[in-house]
Amino acid sequence: MKRPIIVKFGGSLLQQDNGDILRSLGSILTQAASPLLVIPGGGPFADTVRHYGKQLDLSEETCHFMALTAMDQYAFLLKEFMPGSEIIDLGNPFNPADTLNIPTTSANAKILLCSRFLRQLPSDDLLRSWDVTSDSIAAYLTRKINGAMLVILKSKDINPKLQEPDVDPFFCRLLPLRIPVWFLNGMHPQRLAELLQIGSTQGVYLAPGHTNAQFSV
Numbered sequence: 170m171k172r173p174i175i176v177k178f179g180g181s182l183l184q185q186d187n188g189d190i191l192r193s194l195g196s197i198l199t200q201a202a203s204p205l206l207v208i209p210g211g212g213p214f215a216d217t218v219r220h221y222g223k224q225l226d227l228s229e230e231t232c233h234f235m236a237l238t239a240m241d242q243y244a245f246l247l248k249e250f251m252p253g254s255e256i257i258d259l260g261n262p263f264n265p266a267d268t269l270n271i272p273t274t275s276a277n278a279k280i281l282l283c284s285r286f287l288r289q290l291p292s293d294d295l296l297r298s299w300d301v302t303s304d305s306i307a308a309y310l311t312r313k314i315n316g317a318m319l320v321i322l323k324s325k326d327i328n329p330k331l332q333e334p335d336v337d338p339f340f341c342r343l344l345p346l347r348i349p350v351w352f353l354n355g356m357h358p359q360r361l362a363e364l365l366q367i368g369s370t371q372g373v374y375l376a377p378g379h380t381n382a383q384f385s386v
Contacts, residue, residue: 172317173204173271174365176278177307178247180212181324182355188250193358194322195250198278201365203317205278206271207254208310209247210303214239219299229298237284240303244280254278259286259310271314283310295339302337308350309343318348320364322355329373329382341380350375352382 176198182190198205211218215236222232248254257271257279271279283306287295295301295309304321311319327335335352352373353360363370375382 171204172315173206173279174201174318174320175206175208175307175311175314175316176320176361177208177303177322178210178243179321179323179355180210180215180243180303182210182322183212183243183246185324185356190324190356190358191247191250194355194361195247195252195254197358197362197365199251199253201278203365206257206314206316207244207247207251207278207280208283208303208307209240209243209280211236211239212243214242215302232299233297233301234284234288236302237287240306241282241284244282247280251278251280254280256280256282258282281310300338304336305339305343308340308346311348312343312346316348319346319350320361321350321352322361323352324354324356326354327352327373329384331373331375331382344375344380345378346375347377349377350382351385 182194198207218232218235218239221227244256248256255277259281287306295306307319307321331341351364353364353370354372355361360370360372369385371386373382374385
């Protein structure tokens, strides 16, 4: 079975061009030849959690669990922009040594509902705080899924130093990964298309086994 490419959608893309960016990116993914798994960010749904977390002085653990469900909300929204895609609930955790086995035999992109799975993980695996957001979750799940590549879509070009606010504080603690990681500016959908077609494009590239990223043009 061919290993899937993991594509993480930054939540900020939801607020760009009245959905046209999501529509373009979704069209590219539905036409891709490789098996694809989509991990949604939290976006404005998670921003609402941040707002009430501060206003009501909620614990970071409570906010963490609420923000996980924000990712699920984005997942259902993304399905509207990806015709033929499927929603897959990761369900319950497994032995930490195991690898997640998600069927990828069909060509349709699969959008992952992560919250039920993630909230049952021990806190030693993923901190229950704002230090862990959807970028770290995408890296963690890519390991568990044994993905072929991780693509993180942002709404801007990022610095290859991989620091806040471009990635969350926990992300670099998950490095090095054994697969290539690409950070792409999703405002330029053709870059995603190029990466899926030829394996390279303009963006920030983190090579397998490395902790330092670099620009690719």
